[in-house]
């Protein structure tokens with residue numbers, strides 16, 4: 001997968017050199033290219049921001065450097081795309097508090113793409129014509145991490161790249177661990193049950209006896225019950241959205 005990121009703070013993306021994502025880059029599973037938006041300005045001060053039309057506090061990012069940066073990236077596609085993939089182009093992801101909330105389903109969908117481009121806004125965001133223009137040429141998705149405000153899109157890139165990259169074949173050693181975790185479709189999007197390792201007793205707290213009992217059916221039932229209870233308490237929205245078909249009679253008794 002090729003990932004291009006445009007930012008005025010490329011150093012923010014250094015953590016992507018660490019751990020499994022760094023290793024995936026060294027193995028050639030991911031190619032990350034970070035571009036400095038200021039390289040696409042033409043004035044002495046390398047200006048990327050300006051005051052908003054209509055007034056108001058803060059500065060907006062000017063459209064022209066974004067147009068030049070994104071056009072240059074689009075003109076340099078990864079090698080080995082099929083004709084259809086080249087025609088479709090990348091998905092342009094624009095982190096923003098006004099985007100749709102980023103969820104595991106979207107991470108799975110993006111993991112199928114050969115090419116992602118991220119546009120990191122700062123200040124009060126990017127002139128709205130940038131998204132409007134590129135939406136007429138390629139697929140554009142504005143994505144939010146949740147209902148709070150960050151200073152820019154770079155942290156969201158860290159989040160989205162990590163969530164997507166770990167779904168690529170070969171990035172996470174044990175593929176089976178992906179199916180068991182919180183928000184996995186295999187578990188109806190429920191939160192994961194609590195988990196324990198040795199010792200069996202620690203500071204007066206014992207591991208639930210059923211987990212050491214060796215009865216696989218009982219362990220599975222206990223985990224499902226705990227996942228349902230935890231999700232109902234912490235994320236009633238997730239339980240409310242479960243289709244009838246996702247729960248059986250034993251679930252509904254929890």
Ligand code: 6GU
Pocket residue numbers: 094095096097143144145146147148149150151152153156
């Ligand atoms: Cl993706 N960007 C910014 N600037 N703020 C956010 C966000 C993204 N998600 C939540 N708040």
